[in-house]
Structure formats: C-alpha cells, structure tokens
Amino acid sequence: MSDGLLQTTDLRAGYGEASVLSGISLTLARGATLALLGRNGAGKTTLVDTLAGLTTHHGGTIVLDGQDITRLRPERRAAAGIGWVPQERNIFRSLTVEENLTAVARLGRWTVERAYELFPRLKERRGNLGNQLSGGEQQMLAIARALVLNPKLLLLDEPLEGLAPIIIDELLLALRAIVEGERLGMIIIEQKARHILPLCDAAIILDRGMAVYQGTAKGLLDDETALSRHLAVER
Numbered sequence: 166m167s168d169g170l171l172q173t174t175d176l177r178a179g180y181g182e183a184s185v186l187s188g189i190s191l192t193l194a195r196g197a198t199l200a201l202l203g204r205n206g207a208g209k210t211t212l213v214d215t216l217a218g219l220t221t222h223h224g225g226t227i228v229l230d231g232q233d234i235t236r237l238r239p240e241r242r243a244a245a246g247i248g249w250v251p252q253e254r255n256i257f258r259s260l261t262v263e264e265n266l267t268a269v270a271r272l273g274r275w276t277v278e279r280a281y282e283l284f285p286r287l288k289e290r291r292g293n294l295g296n297q298l299s300g301g302e303q304q305m306l307a308i309a310r311a312l313v314l315n316p317k318l319l320l321l322d323e324p325l326e327g328l329a330p331i332i333i334d335e336l337l338l339a340l341r342a343i344v345e346g347e348r349l350g351m352i353i354i355e356q357k358a359r360h361i362l363p364l365c366d367a368a369i370i371l372d373r374g375m376a377v378y379q380g381t382a383k384g385l386l387d388d389e390t391a392l393s394r395h396l397a398v399e400r
C-alpha cells in the first residue's frame with residue numbers, strides 16, 4: 166500500500182437528485198493537511214459531508230486507508246476512521262466538557278488527558294457545561310471530541326468562523342501541533358485562504374462542484390492570480 170490515506174475518484178454527489186459535486190478526484194497522503202477552499206456555495210461542505218456519508222451518492226469512489234467506504238453508512242465510516250467536525254460544532258450542550266469527551270473517547274493515541282494538553286482552556290473548564298462555553302471553547306471541544314475518537318482523517322468545516330482573532334491564533338497553533346505531531350490526515354474548509362494555507366500541505370479550490378485548482382498549499386499562496394480568480398475578497 167502506498168502512503169495514500171484518502172483517495173476519491175470521480176466522486177459525484179448531491180442532495181436527492183440535485184447534483185452538487187461533479188467529479189472530484191483527489192488524493193491525500195498520510196500525515197498531510199488539505200485546505201478546501203472556494204466561494205460560498207462552491208460545494209465545500211457538500212464534499213466534506215460526502216466523505217462523512219451524509220449526502221446522496223451519485224457516482225465515483227472513496228477509499229480510506231485501503232478500504233472502500235463509498236457505500237458505508239456514516240457511523241460505519243466513523244468506525245473506519247473518519248472524524249468529522251461540522252460547522253455547527255456538534256457537542257452535547259447539557260453535558261460537561263469532561264463528559265463530552267469521556268462519552269465518546271475510544272482507545273488510541275488521543276486520550277482525554279492529551280486533548281487537555283492540546284487545549285488547556287478545556288482542562289480549566291472541565292466541569293462547565295457545553296452551553297456555558299464561549300464560541301472558541303466550543304470549537305476546541307468539538308475538535309477535542311473528534312480527536313479522542315482517534316480518527317485517521319479529520320474533517321473540519323470552517324473551524325475558525327466567527328471566532329475572535331486571539332482565539333483563532335490559539336486554535337491555529339493547536340491545529341499546527343496536530344498536523345506536525347501526528348500521521349493523521351486533515352481536511353480543513355476555510356474562507357480565509359491566507360490563514361490556513363501556511364498550515365497546509367495541499368490545497369483544492371472548488372467552484373460549482375468542480376475542482377478548479379489542485380496543488381501545493383505553498384504554490385497557491387504564491388499564486389496571486391489563482392487566489393484572486395477563484396476566491397472571494399478576504400484572503
């Protein structure tokens with residue numbers, strides 16, 4: 166087996182009969198991070214949700230770590246190693262931080278203690294309920310929950326959205342630590358390309374459900390033309 170962690174081939178998907186993704190082929194190496202970029206409505210969330218098994222499959226394949234997961238239901242994909250942090254941060258608001266983590270933790274490298282090392286704020290708030298946390302803390306908890314499930318591939322849908330700049334810096338540092346320390350794969354949806362590209366190895370830009378740019382993150386960061394042609398004002 167090569168070092169490939171994720172491979173999609175001509176992946177087509179949508180909602181019922183409505184087609185959104187029209188043929189996405191991408192490869193993500195083990196330990197690599199992919200920035201998933203594109204304007205509003207380009208299909209970014211649909212792609213990540215399709216990897217998590219939440220859309221209607223229209224064609225093509227998804228292979229994770231050598232296993233064809235195309236036809237698996239979402240819970241089976243989670244068991245196969247897909248970790249998913251949706252935009253709405255799915256934490257249990259009526260449970261404490263600690264309960265949120267222990268309720269889902271699975272044996273592996275990422276323990277609750279290790280998640281606390283990554284996010285010391287969560288340790289300080291371990292007895293607080295989910296609904297008593299700030300937006301940034303909720304995002305940290307959502308990421309920590311996904312990590313203690315010990316996924317092979319972590320999918321993050323706009324993790325920085327709506328957060329104060331100081332929290333964004335804290336989260337970016339934590340994400341960088343995950344990327345550098347683990348052989349985990351990560352796909353991060355982000356509107357602000359310049360925030361996320363320095364963290365990433367590869368980048369893909371979607372437009373109307375198609376990949377209009379695929380290459381290295383560094384290459385895109387240096388490519389003013391591609392950035393301004395395909396992405397919205399804030400970069």
Ligand SMILES: Nc1ncnc2c1ncn2[C@@H]1O[C@H](COP(=O)(O)OP(=O)(O)OP(=O)(O)O)[C@@H](O)[C@H]1O
Binds near residue numbers: 183203209210
């Ligand atoms: N539940 C749904 N049912 C039908 N169509 C949907 C649904 N969710 C999204 N779409 C459509 O799919 C297309 C892609 O949307 P998607 O949310 O994937 O884009 P996006 O790139 O994530 O945008 P944003 O940055 O605004 O979140 C849009 O045309 C959208 O209207």
